[in-house]
Amino acid sequence: MFKELNPLLHSELRLAVMSVLLSVESADFVFLREQTGATAGNLSVQIDKLQQAGYITVEKGFQGKKPRTTCAITEQGISAFEEYVKALRSYIGKGL
Amino acid sequence: MFKELNPLLHSELRLAVMSVLLSVESADFVFLREQTGATAGNLSVQIDKLQQAGYITVEKGFQGKKPRTTCAITEQGISAFEEYVKALRSYIGKGL
DNA sequence: TAAAGTAGTTTATTTTATAAACCAAATTTT
């Protein structure tokens, strides 16, 4: 009847991060914070979880003298997202 | 950019309960447990939260000698669900 | 050089979800 909702993606902030990354090739920490409206602390934690899961890659480097963290979605992340959307359909119907 | 996801509905089990109730006029506890696959304890708690929020009505009575809890979605519940679905769209695109 | 800002991380607190234990009545088994 109802498909399981991947708990890693069923989180407002992680879903927002994935959504941004799907449309953007790569995004840095500050951009993600702005787009999602999240606090830095929360974002830091959730980025970490997405990386652990292999859904995004995270590169920490420097831009001049400032630290810069850049994220990008992986193939695995894309298909997990697609699966999640499919599962959602079983809850909310095609009617949207 | 991203609309807020009503935290009361952004829960797998509560969403499933709402989804069932949307399509069914009214449903008893056992039916909901079967449809959602949830444990009775979890279902009991989540039904309570949906009722507190005014999203469903809960009537406890007897059918013969057995207790029988019947739930139905409210107008408020329907529009909250619709709002939630709209908000979801901001995360997953029109492709839902 | 002191204050404020940037880019994060770590830790602590609160909130949720889930499971486990429990209760009361009814039904079935021996």
Added chain:
DNA sequence: AAAATTTGGTTTATAAAATAAACTACTTTA
């Protein structure tokens, strides 16, 4: 007919998440 099982739940305890607050380390500006 007593004992065990099932039904229909609720309550309580534990695990997992989300969020906020505090902190680190470095940089820029006044």
